[in-house]
Amino acid sequence: MSERPQRIFITGASGCVGHYVVEALIEQTSHELFLLMRNPAKLKVDITQRPGVHVVEGNLHDVEPLADLLSTIDTAILIATCWGGADEIYKINVDANLRILALLDPDRCRQVIYFSTESILDRENQPLKEAGEIGTDYIRSKYICHQKLSEVAIAPRITTIFPTLVFGGDENKPYSHISAGLPEVAKWVKLARFLKADGSFHFIHAKDIATVVAHLVDHPPQPGESRELVLGTPALTVNEAVAQISDYFGQRIWFRIPLSAGLADAIINTFNIKMAEWDRFCLTYRHFTHKDVVTPDQFGKDTYCPTVADLLRVSGIQGKQT
Numbered sequence: 001m002s003e004r005p006q007r008i009f010i011t012g013a014s015g016c017v018g019h020y021v022v023e024a025l026i027e028q029t030s031h032e033l034f035l036l037m038r039n040p041a042k043l044k045v046d047i048t049q050r051p052g053v054h055v056v057e058g059n060l061h062d063v064e065p066l067a068d069l070l071s072t073i074d075t076a077i078l079i080a081t082c083w084g085g086a087d088e089i090y091k092i093n094v095d096a097n098l099r100i101l102a103l104l105d106p107d108r109c110r111q112v113i114y115f116s117t118e119s120i121l122d123r124e125n126q127p128l129k130e131a132g133e134i135g136t137d138y139i140r141s142k143y144i145c146h147q148k149l150s151e152v153a154i155a156p157r158i159t160t161i162f163p164t165l166v167f168g169g170d171e172n173k174p175y176s177h178i179s180a181g182l183p184e185v186a187k188w189v190k191l192a193r194f195l196k197a198d199g200s201f202h203f204i205h206a207k208d209i210a211t212v213v214a215h216l217v218d219h220p221p222q223p224g225e226s227r228e229l230v231l232g233t234p235a236l237t238v239n240e241a242v243a244q245i246s247d248y249f250g251q252r253i254w255f256r257i258p259l260s261a262g263l264a265d266a267i268i269n270t271f272n273i274k275m276a277e278w279d280r281f282c283l284t285y286r287h288f289t290h291k292d293v294v295t296p297d298q299f300g301k302d303t304y305c306p307t308v309a310d311l312l313r314v315s316g317i318q319g320k321q322t
Helices: 016-028 064-070 086-103 129-134 137-151 179-192 206-218 238-248 261-270 277-285 308-314
Strands: 007-011 032-037 053-057 075-078 111-115 158-163 165-167 195-197 203-205 228-231 257-259
Touching (some): 016 032, 064 086, 075 086, 075 206, 111 206, 129 137, 129 277, 137 158, 165 206, 179 238, 179 308, 195 238, 203 206, 203 308, 206 228, 238 308
Parallel strands (some): 007 032, 007 075, 032 053, 075 111, 111 158, 165 203, 195 257
């Protein structure tokens, strides 16, 4: 624990990751929390569990009214993000975050935990130029904001989080985009188990993200330690993931048909499928992996979902009978 309770400002509390982070900080710390929310009704976490949890009604379109509050903050956790609408995306994902950073007091604020995305990094954890050139509006906005972080006064105190594929959600928390589709896995795995694809990825459950964030709040990176953390389990190939899912459902794999990039191009051309530049780039890049990925294990904490089977299990998806 830190020497004294902190004043922590959080954006994005109503989202999937935000719910887990707020829950962890309420249950595991005595810090005073200030949750910026446009619609408090969306928050399903019980904030009456203990004193010191405040909902600050407002939105990221105008953060100036928050100036007095932000000047007293010890840690800021910036999770909020906008996914759609070009103008809105840049106003929220770039302008609002940079303005919040400018309003924090560098002499008081001990740390900013800023949420970016793995999509803007290459396999060496360096900025991926294609993300800034041909990425979607969302990805470009994250790329631009990341590039500008070094220009703010509080830059030395920023810890940037790059979540990989995020799973999470339950009856009391909104589901992530990926978890929302998990119930369909049992249907497509019956076919997918017979296909072989070249690709790999990392994933992370939102509860594991929250565990890491709660640790960082009280244990900021020290001089010489990295302030850019890619959160995810060790890299998993697509074929390994399909095999694990198949095993979970008791589906045997008798053979596999390779799916080549050439075949994908043929299908795209034959059916005149329109693809954005970023989508085509992803199709050829295939291995979205990074070095030195982080899970709670690195901080001496238990990882909630280290395997694909764990993801399915905690999502309430029934597998084979054991």
